Amino acid sequence: MNQTAHISKTECDPNAINKKNMTEQTVLIAGGGHVGLSFALLLAHHGIASTLIEKNRYPYISPDDDAQRSHYLDSRNTALSRRTVQIYQEIGLWDELQSHACRIDAVQISEQGSFGQAALNKAEEKVESFGQVMENAWLGRKLLLAVQASPLITVIDGATVTNVAQSSQSVTIDIQVNSDSSADSQTRAKSDTSAVNEAEQVGWQQLTGTMLVACDGRDSTVRELLGIGTQAYDYQQSAIVGVVQTDKPHEHIAIERFSPAGPLAVLPLTDSDGDGHNPQQAGYRRSVVWVCRKGEEQQYLEDEKLFLATLQSAFGQRAGSFVKVGRRGAYPLTRVLADKQVAGRCVIMGNAAHTLHPVAGQGFNLCMRDAHVLAQMLASQVLRGEDIGDTQMLSRYEQARQKDQKRVIRFCDAVVHGFTHPNPAVKIARNLALLAFDKLPNIKPLVATYAMGLKA
Ligand SMILES: Cc1cc2nc3c(=O)[nH]c(=O)nc-3n(C[C@H](O)[C@H](O)[C@H](O)COP(=O)(O)OP(=O)(O)OC[C@H]3O[C@@H](n4cnc5c(N)ncnc54)[C@H](O)[C@@H]3O)c2cc1C
Incomplete structure (x- = not known):
């Protein structure tokens, strides 16, 4: 890492976290699958700004060509x-x-x-x-269009989160703009074009936000960077x-x-x-x-x-x-469960937190309930003029979600093992x-x- 550049929209001066300008608090989201996109929209619904970093390039989609569904995420339902x-x-x-x-x-x-x-x-x-x-393709398409249309969400696609550093007031991440990313992505041309272009020119970038939510999937890099272990079980x-x-x-x-x-x-x-x-x-x-x-x-x-x-x-x-x-x-x-879902100002969410067997169609639905609860808790913090990266509040979120998560995980396992014995x-x-x-x-x-x- 030998250069530093800034992305103004997402930059968050740590000293700026005070009760006067709470609306300037920004959430960084690593991973723009269905959970990351949905979480960004939930935050925007509460008036909270976010920057979403997605490893893959999103294809260009237009609201006008609904009949042609592009299978850009995957072909599942x-x-x-x-x-x-x-x-x-x-x-x-x-x-x-x-x-x-x-x-x-x-x-x-x-x-x-x-x-x-x-x-x-x-x-x-x-x-x-x-x-x-x-169809996942339809869900992904509609989520992406809504994200593109939101003035509160900045998308940086074709970029990978490669490092995470936390202070008592903020989180800073390094992102690497993928070398195979061509300059033709039109989804990103929405709001922060100059900042994104800048990131593209230097190949990497640092972003600072009030907190980070990792929605980067089963093999989460952010989880690993935070030193959070996992319990994995291969169903064979x-x-x-x-x-x-x-x-x-x-x-x-x-x-x-x-x-x-x-x-x-x-x-x-x-x-x-x-x-x-x-x-x-x-x-x-x-x-x-x-x-x-x-x-x-x-x-x-x-x-x-x-x-x-x-x-x-x-x-x-x-x-x-x-x-x-x-x-x-x-x-x-493979079932993959993160040992913990909160570390300082960072939250692990989606498949990065719990990847389940699809037997009962519960995985994404559980993630959505997590995302909904966290967005509500962050919104309450903003209303009270409090820090959205507050570690105690985030620990309360983790506690609050345990019962539902444990029940669903146990249920899915019981069905798989009980019915294949x-x-x-x-x-x-x-x-x-x-x-x-x-x-x-x-x-x-x-x-x-x-x-x-x-x-x-
Ligand atoms: C066969 C099958 C059927 C299923 N059916 C159902 C069902 O019917 N109902 C249900 O509720 N659930 C179902 N699920 C579960 C559901 O698919 C998952 O829970 C859901 O896809 C998790 O989404 P995610 O966004 O957390 O992860 P992912 O979809 O894996 O998204 C992670 C994103 O992060 C990006 N990324 C990775 N690393 C980085 C990085 N370092 N920097 C930036 N970005 C990064 C990736 O490119 C990706 O876009 C099913 C699962 C399977 C396998």
């Missing part, structure tokens, strides 16, 4: 819980998102070759829906994801099926397929998350027919016949448990409330 939908409603984004959201009206759970099964439906539970399924499984077409309409039913290799989820999707709308396919499009043993994924990625045939045999006819499948992707499954006695026990869940009064509403993220 996410089941958004009721609580997540409420959070997006709160910040005024749900109207933008909902055209590509598919309601879940019912959930069916069963095990391949066993007697136990259970079902939840919205009429019985007296809810509007259990959640909504959305991979998730294969893709979009399928069935010959039977989905009727807004989500189906969770457990097979000896691992769980399988088939979720309803909206009709358009990324290239426009095809009325012939209305209601027949579904998202598949299929968990297989580690090492088996390649054949299913390469061989479409094998994928469809194996899926069909694990699933039976409950979704009809699987007719077509699009491009598949595979994700190795080969012991016949365990198999009988879990099928009895499924039946009990289905028949006993009061259990379903409780589980549904937790699954929808409505109770922490």
Whole structure:
């Protein structure tokens, strides 16, 4: 590091943290995946400025070409819980998102070759829906457009956070502008062009903010730079994801099926397929998350027919016949939990804090609840004229989130281990448990409330 330059919008003179100019407090966000982008928007909703640094270049997107969804984040789909939908409603984004959201009206759970099964439906539970399924590409696109439109958010993409230093009043990070970053990114031309260009010219830059939130994913660099260890557990499984077409309409039913290799989820999707709308396919499009043993994924990625045939045999006819499948992707499954989520003025969030098994579609939803609580606590600090990087307040945030986080982590693990255990006695026990869940009064509403993220 041999030069110093300044990015005026994000620079925060430590002495400026006083009660007169609290609005000048700035949050640095490392990582602009769905969690980083959503958190920046939550802060902006409360009038708090942030600078978001994202390693990858965002592609150019325009609000005018909604029909063409660019798959720039990944090709997965996410089941958004009721609580997540409420959070997006709160910040005024749900109207933008909902055209590509598919309601879940019912959930069916069963095990391949066993007697136990259970079902939840919205009429019985007296809810509007259990959640909504959305393509990650659409969610990412809408988040990015909203971030671009916000005067309170500065985006520096194509830049990696490489160092973190803290004082009693601020956090300073080094960012390295990636050498492969071309100058054609138009997403960044919004507000701080001169500062970004300056960073581009020197190749690296220092930014100072009141606090830092690390949303830089499972292999978080910031977490490592802060010396925070992790507890990692390799499930020895991979998730294969893709979009399928069935010959039977989905009727807004989500189906969770457990097979000896691992769980399988088939979720309803909206009709358009990324290239426009095809009325012939209305209601027949579904998202598949299929968990297989580690090492088996390649054949299913390469061989479409094998994928469809194996899926069909694990699933039976409950979704009809699987007719077509699009491009598949595979994700190795490891649970990674940060030893702590707060260090001085820094908070670890999103997958950087807890990467979970996708079995119950809870990972992102949990992150959104964390983000919502932290944004509210920071907003209260601003209203009181207090420091948003206050270590005690951040420790209170960490404490406040523990119960919800621990419950979700335990639940996901119990489902994965309970349903893949080969012991016949365990198999009988879990099928009895499924039946009990289905028949006993009061259990379903409780589980549904937790699954929808409505109770922490
Ligand atoms: C198969 C599968 C299905 C899933 N389905 C669901 C579901 O239905 N419902 C649900 O709630 N959850 C689901 N999840 C979980 C969900 O996908 C994650 O919780 C979510 O993507 C976490 O987002 P994130 O922004 O924290 O991390 P990431 O998406 O990993 O984003 C991290 C970002 O940080 C950037 N970055 C990394 N290092 C740096 C650096 N040094 N400097 C700057 N930027 C950096 C990266 O480029 C990236 O953009 C699923 C997960 C999987 C694997």
